[in-house]
Amino acid sequence: MSREAGGVPGAPPILVLMGSTASGKTDLAAALARRFPLELISVDAAQVYRGMDIGTAKPSREFLARYPHHLIDIRDPSDTYSAAEFVADAGRLIQEIRLRGRIPMLVGGAMFYFHVLEYGLSSLPAADLSVRDALSREMAERGVEALHGMLKSLDPATAARIDAHDTQRVQRALEIHRLTGRPPSELMRAARGQSGVTAKFALFCPDRAILHRRIRDRFGAMLDEGLVEEVAAIASSLEDPDSVPAMRTVGYRQVLEMLQEKTGTAEMTERAVAATRQLAKRQLTWLRQQRGLVWVQGDGNGRVLDAISGYLAHHPGCALP
Structure with missing residues (x-):
């Protein structure tokens, strides 16, 4: 500062x-x-x-x-x-x-x-259509709240700032994790x-x-x-x-x-x-x-x-x- x-x-x-x-x-x-x-x-x-x-x-x-x-x-x-x-x-x-x-x-x-x-x-990867399509299918089958729960287990910090019903941001956070193998919050800090x-x-x-x-x-x-x-x-x-x-x-x-x-x-x-x-x-x-x-x-x-x-x-x- x-x-x-x-x-x-x-x-x-x-x-x-x-x-x-x-x-x-x-x-x-x-x-x-x-x-x-x-x-x-x-x-x-x-x-x-x-x-x-x-x-x-x-x-x-x-x-x-x-x-x-x-x-x-x-x-x-x-x-x-x-x-x-x-x-x-x-x-x-x-x-x-x-x-x-x-x-x-x-x-x-x-x-x-x-x-x-x-x-x-x-540090964030570009969108990947194959990963995004897979997540869209999962979301349709299980619901956005289930995927938000998955995100919470992988990256509690990111899940805490994303509404459990915000399909776009939940999907993007999980996409980043699948593409990089790292929590989005860790990438953001870096x-x-x-x-x-x-x-x-x-x-x-x-x-x-x-x-x-x-x-x-x-x-x-x-x-x-x-x-x-x-x-x-x-x-x-x-x-x-x-x-x-x-x-x-x-x-x-x-x-x-x-x-x-x-x-x-x-x-x-x-x-x-x-x-x-x-x-x-x-x-x-x-x-x-x-x-x-x-x-x-x-x-x-x-x-x-x-x-x-x-x-x-x-x-x-x-x-x-």
Whole structure:
């Protein structure tokens, strides 16, 4: 964390603000952008999709007009967006922002994106169609949860950060293991750092009950704002919604199942809230394993501002307004 940003003496730093879902990252990013010469880069695997607004807690158009975020609304839900694409996009944006003399701040909760940005993807093998086809057959026969259990026995660290129903990421992790004979988490640790991140701040809610209440209240608000209608509109535009990675996003998957009459409203709500809690738990588990984080309590934005102010005040490449 102490090295110069990207190895360029006197250059603006590269900041990271991470946190679990519903921890208050967006509001804090806005407060920071009011105080410092920042440009915000979204690190969210679902907010990249146009039309997926309510269920991703995407900032409003008015908010984004005042506090622009890069990498929001850059793909249609029918498209895919890989970690490699994120690394390329974020790396280009970081360079452009720093050339403007401003400070790039990456904000979000897509922990795998943060990891590959800092440590790279170079050690991971390319997709192998024969292995992927074999895993697809296994998944069809045994189900994704069984394969997630297999992954857990082979690589507990990777399994802990992947949802047990995320077919694409479970399959990819097992594919990497079969191609290399090594756990994906081990390969990721061995990859070479590329980003030059200079300071990493982790936002957390100290009371789990408060976080859980926020999650439930937020999902209820999403339903009131029209989440069901949003999912229905997106699903109607897709040939096979179940096969589209964007529709496996927490909240969207559960609403889609309700629209397909697999569950009722009450069960859908409970499943979505439970899945969001599990997501928050995986995010916090990943954060606790990271080194060099500055942990800041999520209900004290003043403390975060003070912490970042202290860091920036001692950085020669940062000119505060």
